[in-house]
Amino acid sequence: MDVETTISKIDLAGQVSFEEAAFLLLYKHIPKRAELIAFSTRLSKARALPLQIVELIKTLRHARPMTVLRTAVSALGAVQEQQADRASRIDPRERLIARIPTIFATHHACRSGAALPVPHAGFGHSKNLLAMLGLAHDDLRVRLTDIGLVTQAEQGTGASAFAARVAVNAGADIFAAITAALGSFDGPGQGGAIAETAAMLKEIGSPDRAKEYVRKHRKKAGEDPRAQHLRAAAEELAAITRRGTTLEILEALHMLGADAGLRGWTVAFYEQLGIPEDLYLPMSAASRITGWLAHIDEETGGRT
Structure with a gap:
């Protein structure tokens, strides 16, 4: 069964937890x-x-979060080679899913001068992720974070998934393949475009400036059906946080036929959760890791 067939079996977002989607x-x-x-x-x-x-x-x-994430994932391969990983009996795919949030949460604590985060054994994946970042992790935010992670788990054979496939096809191990995927995902042609979208929304600044921006930049419509899940999640959080400017800008763009698509609503959703802006991409990587691993398995016939 290929990756796309697996994903299309059910409408995952809002129906299952991140753990269920990853499994x-x-x-x-x-x-x-x-x-x-x-x-x-x-x-x-x-x-x-x-x-x-x-x-x-x-x-x-002091390095960029994505640079640290990519470097740490590669280094995990070296730790395994030295047989110094206490969790070595756990499938390396599962270790990568579990540890990507710990990596960028640890880096965020280091650069902030905060105590290093301790993973919470009794928390699910989304709740633990929010808690390690020092964010509110009530039931509502955990449920919506699950939706956010599931929505972005698999997005087809883009550049990052292709990079992972090429790496394992050449005989590289799983850590090298995910490092390749992260390097590609960091580029502006892939996940890095999330940062560009955040900058665009900041430049617009308010809903009444959206028309002028569209006129100058001639942005074309780019709706993505998956964006509806993140939009609903962002709007549900905005009712509590009262931070609605980005949502209003996105709605204005939509009305002008210049929908910011999945990336725009990803930015709005992360903003509502309180995620620091330079962690938007690592957050997305914490979701995409599951799709990359599925592509790797498909490429190798499950021999990872």
Whole structure:
């Protein structure tokens, strides 16, 4: 069963947790209750970073979050080669899913001078992610974060997924393949465009300036059906946070036929959650890792 067939089996966003979606992408079927509990437990046990990775992140505290994430993922491969990973019995795919949030949360703490985050064993994936970043992690935000992560989990064979496929096809290991995917995803032609979208929304500044911006830049409509899930999540949070300017700008663009699409509503959603702007891309990578791993499995016939 290929990746697209797996994803199309159900409308994932809003219907399943991130753990259920990740399991589906890795193992090609919806988990039974016992399977989901076991999978979630393994993710929880794999969250803590090896000491070598924590020390590496400390030395890179002034680097860009995506640079640190890419470097740390590559270094995890070296730690495994040295047989120094206490969680080595856990599938490396599951370790990567579990640890990407810990990597960028640890880096964020280092650069902020805060205490290093400790993964919460009793929390699900989304709740733990929010808690490690020091953000509110009530039931509403956890549910909406699940929706945000699931919405972006798999987006077809774009440049980043293709980079991962090329790497494993050449015989590279899974850590090298995900490093390649992260490097590609960081580019402005892929996930890096999220930063450009955030800058665009800042430049517009207010809904009444949207028409002038569209006239000058001739932005074309770019609707994405997946954006509806992030839009609904952002609007639900805005009712609580009262931070609505970005949502109003996006609505104005939509009315002008210049929809900012999935990236625009991703920015709005992360803003409502309180995610720092330079963590928007690592947050998206924490979601996309599941899709990349599914593409790797498809490319290798499951021999990862």
